[in-house]
Amino acid sequence: MKNRILWLSLALVAGQAGHAFAQGPSDALRYSRLQFGGPARTQGIGGANVALGADFGNLTSNPAGLGLFQKSELHFTPGVGVGQSDGRIEGISSAAVNDTKNSFHIASTGVVLANRKADTEDGDWRGGAFALGFTRLADFNASSNYQGTFGLERASFLERLKPSAGVQPQSFYDNLDAQASSGRYTSDLGLAYGAYLANISSYRRGTRGDSAVVLRAQGNQITQGELVTNSGSLSQFDIGYGGSFRDRLYIGGGIGIVSSNFTQTRTLTESDNDPNTHFQSLTSSTELRTKGSGFNARLGVIVRALDNLRIGASVQTPTFMRLSDTYNESLVGSFSATGTDRVPGDLPVGTGPKVSFQPNDYDYTLTTPFRANGGVAYTLGKHGFVTGDVEYVGYRQARLHNDPNGANGDDYSFSAENLAVRNLYKNTVNLRFGAEGRFDVFRVRLGYARYGDPYVADTNDDRAQNFYTAGLGLRxxxxxxxxxxxxxxxxxxxxxxxxxGLEPTIKVSNTRFTTSVTAGITF
Incomplete structure (x- = not known):
């Protein structure tokens, strides 16, 4: 049976600490791809409120809508999210693996302070409203899992370290010995060496021209699985004001303070039941924790074109964020006492030692894209309304930057990562639609939103987000x-x-149901 003899390269293992361990295009997308938030009324109509007005959700979408408030109000909105996913390896016959991730959250809370002139008072400016509050704009909670068996047509996890040709100096091997003896690992190869998944060939050690590091051989069939668990959210604290000019033109502005926290744990397992190899299995575990803060600003306008027709528009500056990553990685292998493959050096039987990186901290900054919104709302007298929005998001404009004043800060340019952002992502359009029916003191709401696929790659997999919404209200x-x-x-x-290009491709189908309840008073 053909075994896989894997060689490791210096090119992939040198300099693994620092910025290289975490930051990349996926980080730029994560904090740029927001969702509509706000109280339950906003969510029930699919977030379509850019032209509607008199909705607390206008604080984050179009602050001009604050100018339509007739009364002050105070509200609080808790919520619960229930998520489910099905993951599978594409191109092989394997069953989808189901996983779930649930969460409790605060969707929105805030106060609107309205000040309106009486109809008998003179003046073109009829009043306005000041608002401040908290809104959850992105939900990172998700969990996915896959498992399957593949052969030589795909590369195993260990093969990600497959080398380029080249002669390594003796100091390269001495460094591996130093990592293992001190327990302070700084590279993926160091982890593999400390976990007995790699060894320096004893018959080659010290011979510069022939020096090499060999991984344990694997058989023709590898069973692989990975559990990925994400948690956290991105929230925004906003202060805004909207004013009314002759009850025909509404103008507003706001400032947002962003706070984010994100945790991702990944546990990848790989096993081989081939009796001809000593290798049995490995487990690679990683954890990334990211905390961030930032700010943005927005301006908006609503025009009452007809008594029942409103047209709105708003723009939001890029969000300027400072992010801090903490990264950990560990590796452990297990081995059998039997096997026909060559084993250089000593090999533990059973589970080997678990080895880990020293925790890495790194600070950097991110500029998320500019956003622009347009909307139309038509009121049906006292019977309700229909409304629709369109939003432009320039994902290709997201940029990562170094933070030389932060933890482990340096002058790294992030030029390769920013080029990848431009090559991987495209600018997209998001659509939101909603309606409300009024029946005496009761309200019934429906909505739909579609947030466009931000990826350039034209595949058969639609990565747009679809939101189906409904709501009830009581006044x-x-x-x-x-x-x-x-x-x-x-x-x-x-x-x-x-x-x-030989690595497995994983497809995950996700669904999530979030329910929110808003309680509030007007005064």
């Missing part, structure tokens, strides 16, 4: 109560590692 005196449900569907396609 009783100065008290209001709203509930909303948002059902989200989206697909992900990714590779767990890169080996020149």
């Amino acid at each position: 009783q005196g100065n008290f209001f109560l709203d509930a909303a449900g948002v059902y989200t569907t989206f697909n992900q396609v990714y590779t767990p590692y890169s080996v020149g």
Whole structure:
């Protein structure tokens, strides 16, 4: 049986600490691809409120809508999210693996302070409203899993370290010995060496022209699986004001302070039941924790073109964020006492030692894209309204930058990562539609939103996000109560590692149902 003899390159293992361990295009997309948020009323109509006005969600979409408030209000919105995913390796016959991830969150809370002139008072400026509040704009909570068996047509996890040709100096091998003896690992190769998944061939050590590092041989069939768990959110604290000019033109502006936290844990396992190899299995575990903060600003306008027709538009500056990563990685292998493959050096039987990187911290900055919104709303007297929005997001304009004043800061240019952003992503359009029916003190709402696929690659996998929404409301005196449900569907396609196009491709189908309840008072 043909075994895979894997060689490791210096090119892939040198300099693994620092910026190279985490930052990349996926980080730029994660903090740029937002969702609509706000109280349950906003969510029930699919976030389509750019031209609607008198909605707290206008604070993050179009602050001109604050100018339509007739009364002050205070509200609080908790919520629960239930997520499910099905993951599989594309191109092989394997069953999808189901996983779930649930969360509790605060969707929105805030206050609107309205000040309006009486109809008998003179003046073109009829009043306005000041608002401040908290809105959750991105939900990172998700979990996915896959498992399957593949042969030589795909590269295993260990083969991601396959080398380029070249002669390494003796100091290269001495460095591996030093990492293992001190327990302070600084490279993927160091981890593999410390976990007995790689060894320096004893018959070659010290012979410069023939020096090499050999990995344990693997058989023809590899069973691989990976569990990826994400948690966290991106939220925004906003201050805004909207004013009314002759009750025909509404102008507003706002400033947002962004706060984000994201945690991703990945556990990849690989096993081989081939009796001809000593290798049995390995487990690679990584954890990335990212905290960030930033700011942005927005301006908006709404025109009451007809008594029942409103047209709105808003623009938002890029968000300027400072992010801090903490990264950990560990590796462990298990081995059998039997096997016909050559084993240089000593080899443990059973589970070998678990070895880990020293935690790496790195600070950097991110500029997310400019955003522009347009909307139309038509009111049906006291019976309700219909509304629709279109949003432009320039994902290709996201940029990563170094933060020389931060932890492990340096003068790294991020030019390769920013070029990858331009090559991988495209500018997209998001669509939102909603309607509300009013029945005495009750409200019924429906909505739909489609957020475009940000990837340039033209594949058969649509990675747009679809949101199906519904809601109910009650207005009783100065008290209001709203509930909303948002059902989200989206697909992900990714590779767990890169080996020149031979790595497995993973497709994950995701659904998530979020329900929120808003309680508030007007005064």
